[in-house]
Amino acid sequence: DAKTTQPNSMESNEEEPVHLPCNHSTISGTDYIHWYRQLPSQGPEYVIHGLTSNVNNRMASLAIAEDRKSSTLILHRATLRDAAVYYCILRDVGDKLVFGAGTILRVKS
Amino acid sequence: GAVVSQHPSWVICKSGTSVKIECRSLDFQATTMFWYRQFPKQSLMLMATSNEGSKATYEQGVEKDKFLINHASLTLSTLTVTSAHPEDSSFYICSAMAGPYSGANVLTFGAGSRLTVL
Numbered sequence: 001d002a003k004t005t006q007p008n009s010m011e012s013n014e015e016e017p018v019h020l021p022c023n024h025s026t027i028s029g030t031d032y033i034h035w036y037r038q039l040p041s042q043g044p045e046y047v048i049h050g051l052t053s054n055v056n057n058r059m060a061s062l063a064i065a066e067d068r069k070s071s072t073l074i075l076h077r078a079t080l081r082d083a084a085v086y087y088c089i090l091r092d093v094g095d096k097l098v099f100g101a102g103t104i105l106r107v108k109s
Numbered sequence: 110g111a112v113v114s115q116h117p118s119w120v121i122c123k124s125g126t127s128v129k130i131e132c133r134s135l136d137f138q139a140t141t142m143f144w145y146r147q148f149p150k151q152s153l154m155l156m157a158t159s160n161e162g163s164k165a166t167y168e169q170g171v172e173k174d175k176f177l178i179n180h181a182s183l184t185l186s187t188l189t190v191t192s193a194h195p196e197d198s199s200f201y202i203c204s205a206m207a208g209p210y211s212g213a214n215v216l217t218f219g220a221g222s223r224l225t226v227l
Binding site for chain 2: 030031032034036038041042043044045046049051085087091092093095096097098099100101102
């Protein structure tokens, strides 16, 4: 499984945008970039995923570098409910979803 | 959207007893289900992958005789922790995937089951 590197923690103010970075320098051409988040005492939930192009959905945006060696999850307006652990995971055909340590996002009111 | 139901959400049992946790995909057929465990302040650790109608594939270091996984239908997988001991106390989470096993497939997770063994 290709590896990802994320900051241990980040802090944001409520109502402000948050940019969560992820480095994946060994990504292969067929690896999809997935983001999941886990709120306290809950199972993870899907946030967004992409392959090469930037992606937007109702929860977030995913900006993928041109060389695909890094990506950024963008929460456009952080709320207290966005406080969670965010996981950036690479997944190829047949790959299991293997979780790293993730980034703990704290949102201040 | 896809929903995965996990039951029970929490369970307390005595040491030496067995506990069964169910994972159901409510509105889709799950060709593959995954079982994870999570200790406090740690990330999720994949325990096993199960495909409907076949034996589960366990990750290295996970005792298959202790953690029995059955995926009898396309909507139900069960994890049985046999002869549970206090060190088995953990948060167990299942996830389910529909469709072919591709990198684009998204997993849906259950809410988790917290097991406490006294």
